Amino acid sequence: MIDDGERLIPIEIKSGQTIHAEFFKNLIYWNALSGERESFVLYTGNQIQKRSTGITILNWRESTMNPGPFESK
16 A cells, blocks of 8 residues: 555555456455555556556556656546
8 A cells, every 4th residue: 555645545566477367356355445446556567557447557667667657646
């Protein structure tokens, strides 16, 4: 979790290079409990995706160069 002062931003960090459905299990559960509509998976692969569940998948290279996805909205 990142606490930006206004809300908690849920983030899962995974060491895998291939996206698996299991990556999203905890985030989907958290989003259902909290009402949060946006969350992130940070992984070692190359793709960047935005899922219909509100989960954004970021590769670690992109996220370290651009903190924008985690900025408060």
